[in-house]
Amino acid sequence: MSEKETLVRFGISMPQSLIEQYDRLIAIQGYSNRSEAIRDLTRKALLTSSSMQLDETVAGTIVMVYDHHISDLPITLMELQHEYHHAIISTMHIHLNHQQCLEILVVRGKVEKLRELQQRIQVLKGVGYAELSVTHVDEHGSSHEHPHTHA
Structure with a gap:
């Protein structure tokens, strides 16, 4: 404020x-x-994805927990991530125990596409949890093409 x-x-x-x-x-x-x-x-x-305009550009995460023993689920998740490669900036995979994995996708793109990805993950058999969390991105204030230096 x-x-x-x-x-x-x-x-x-x-x-x-x-x-x-x-x-x-x-x-x-x-x-x-x-x-x-x-x-x-x-x-x-x-900042919930449901309260934002579908064409708004945002950055955020999709956090999921799934059972990697469910037949073909890891392969299906990987294929889905390849399908949305343009929106996924980074991933982190953590083994919670012998059965469960936690995966975090760092994403950037239009709310509509990110919500679509999250929903496609959420409905897969073996996925126990999948949540999209986003924040606004100032399209005018930053650009990947803007030169900058790191100290």
Whole structure:
């Protein structure tokens, strides 16, 4: 939030038990007041892929957990990743135990295509979890073609 932005006050009605649970949660998370916690919840809600325009360019991750013993699932996942290679920047594969793998895909592209990839992963037999998490990308502020140096 910029310093020039005007703050607007509004009221929220909640059951007593819910606000008590919320106050305990935000205290554990280190918030000193409800307002900042609610602002963060709102920002997070606005960054869900379902609340963004389908043609908006975003960056983010697809996190999945799957059973690598399910017939052909690792091969199917690899083929799917090759099909979306233009959107996948990087991958990380972690063996959670003898049966389960955690895989993280770092992605960049249009919300519609990234959501499509996440949904295609999610419905595969043996995939227990697949979630897309994204953030806005400022197309005007950065470019892969812009020269820069690293110190």
